[in-house]
Amino acid sequence: MIRAGCGVATSFEKELPPGTVLRGKWNGNRYVLERLLGVGSNGKVYLASRGKISCALKLGSEAAELQGEANVLLSLDRREKRRSPFLLDVDDAAVNGRDVPFYVMQYVAGVPVKSYLQQRGTHWFGVIGYRLLERLAEIHEAGWVFGDIKNDNILVADYGRVALVDYGGMTAVGRSVRQFTEIYDRGYWSAGSRTADPAYDWFAVAVLWLYALDGKRLLHLTRTLLPQNRNPGELMELVRTNPHLKPMEDWMSRALTGRFQDSREATLRWRESFGAAARRRPEPGRGMPGWMAGLFAASLALCAAAAAAAWLRYG
Amino acid sequence: MNQILLITDGCSNVGESPVVAAAQAYAEGIVVNVAGVVDGGDMGEHGAAEIAEIARAGGGMSRIVSSVQLSRTVQMMTRQTVVGTIRQAVNQELRQLFGVESVGELPPPKRAEVVRMMEDLGETAKLKVALLIDASASMKPKLHAVEEAIRDLTLSLQARVGESAAAVFHFPGEDGREACVMDCPWTDSTERIGALFRRIRIGGTTPTGPALMHVIDYFRATYGKIDIEPEQPLPQDGRDDTGGVRSGYVV
Numbered sequence: 001m002i003r004a005g006c007g008v009a010t011s012f013e014k015e016l017p018p019g020t021v022l023r024g025k026w027n028g029n030r031y032v033l034e035r036l037l038g039v040g041s042n043g044k045v046y047l048a049s050r051g052k053i054s055c056a057l058k059l060g061s062e063a064a065e066l067q068g069e070a071n072v073l074l075s076l077d078r079r080e081k082r083r084s085p086f087l088l089d090v091d092d093a094a095v096n097g098r099d100v101p102f103y104v105m106q107y108v109a110g111v112p113v114k115s116y117l118q119q120r121g122t123h124w125f126g127v128i129g130y131r132l133l134e135r136l137a138e139i140h141e142a143g144w145v146f147g148d149i150k151n152d153n154i155l156v157a158d159y160g161r162v163a164l165v166d167y168g169g170m171t172a173v174g175r176s177v178r179q180f181t182e183i184y185d186r187g188y189w190s191a192g193s194r195t196a197d198p199a200y201d202w203f204a205v206a207v208l209w210l211y212a213l214d215g216k217r218l219l220h221l222t223r224t225l226l227p228q229n230r231n232p233g234e235l236m237e238l239v240r241t242n243p244h245l246k247p248m249e250d251w252m253s254r255a256l257t258g259r260f261q262d263s264r265e266a267t268l269r270w271r272e273s274f275g276a277a278a279r280r281r282p283e284p285g286r287g288m289p290g291w292m293a294g295l296f297a298a299s300l301a302l303c304a305a306a307a308a309a310a311w312l313r314y315g
Numbered sequence: 316m317n318q319i320l321l322i323t324d325g326c327s328n329v330g331e332s333p334v335v336a337a338a339q340a341y342a343e344g345i346v347v348n349v350a351g352v353v354d355g356g357d358m359g360e361h362g363a364a365e366i367a368e369i370a371r372a373g374g375g376m377s378r379i380v381s382s383v384q385l386s387r388t389v390q391m392m393t394r395q396t397v398v399g400t401i402r403q404a405v406n407q408e409l410r411q412l413f414g415v416e417s418v419g420e421l422p423p424p425k426r427a428e429v430v431r432m433m434e435d436l437g438e439t440a441k442l443k444v445a446l447l448i449d450a451s452a453s454m455k456p457k458l459h460a461v462e463e464a465i466r467d468l469t470l471s472l473q474a475r476v477g478e479s480a481a482a483v484f485h486f487p488g489e490d491g492r493e494a495c496v497m498d499c500p501w502t503d504s505t506e507r508i509g510a511l512f513r514r515i516r517i518g519g520t521t522p523t524g525p526a527l528m529h530v531i532d533y534f535r536a537t538y539g540k541i542d543i544e545p546e547q548p549l550p551q552d553g554r555d556d557t558g559g560v561r562s563g564y565v566v
Contacts, residue, residue, distance in 0.1 A: 064402060064418045064430050065398075067423070092423075175438050
């Protein structure tokens, strides 16, 4: 479900200043807010600390909605007992004289996929894609679909480690997807229903790569195509004409049309396609790996700058 | 759960007050939501006040949006209304059974259970949404967006576990004799929604109130049954083509 801003404006929708202390009414934990991390459709997420532990605290206005999200985290925690839990606390706190519901999650550092690729280079996308698909396979095997896959919800930390954030779209397989974002939505591209199944997530992952590696052309397409002409073929046209995605053509086409047996197969095929593409490099005509070329360009720029400085000084 | 979604861009100007009609709908258990569509800000102060008032009387919500935002707004209002209807019913039960005002007053572990039940209800309860489209002259350039929003909504309704159906009406009727015309009876299929409005003649007065009353009548007439119309269209006023092509597709 796409959520536009809604609900009545209330006093606690204003940003709370750093240092604000929240004390849980039921469980008695004490949290100090440090800064605002993000604003969702139904609440605000703050970086907070409980003693020495950093955590993410989501403060909202509607107890039932927040509890729904907390329920999803809890059921994942119950299922995946080997890792540290996502959900740390659910409680209410008095803010400006009224009780406000909140829940507390593990804090995940990282930047959205696209920014990560811009900072560290597109050659990271293979590893990130692999880790993302592995994570999704776990979720799918537990009977859930993530639903709202999009750039902002996939955070990448050092060496391509992936964390999913915002579980507001998590949906049990067979039900209608609770929250989605238009351009990542299978229904929007006339490529299938909005009933949650693993293929719904595969589709969104394919669009994520188009967004991360060819965002301008993707957004242009969504603006110019008539609704009745939206289809996976149009997306595949972008794939075929993008140098990064061309080697992944087979995988992308399967993802956009739901042709994997399960998410494990999707993960394996991703690794194969990406591995094959990586082994093909360096491409003829390009003598050095991309990252080295980058360094070379940087040093050239430095030289040019130095030359310009010298010229200015002595010219 | 019954909903009417009115899509309009201005003021009603004939017949029964739409605010009274919306209040009647709500009294009969139908929530009325209103989407005001403006491109370039041509909804006057009076129009904006009217749609807010219709939604308040109809127990629903109103939004003023541009046509590019229409699809997601329609989605959001429908979903929020389902959630709101269930929340209201559950809160009432909680008040009677436990004397608490709302879900939020329960301790978090209990809350978790109640919310799980509410989400189940939201997904599985029967849902009927009647779309009522203003087809006065100024709406003409926006009808493509309206059609797309309806198609998009049907797609989401289809995905629900519970029985879901949409019906589509527009107003005014041709030559002003009827307040409102049905374009599509209860359906759960997106195919029936395509090219809905190609045939309608745009223009005339804006009888929003009488049109709302007409849709309430339709709810009443189909009450208790959610018979989805068969894929094959029934012949209707002699204008239907043969071969399973809906008249709406034929120009």
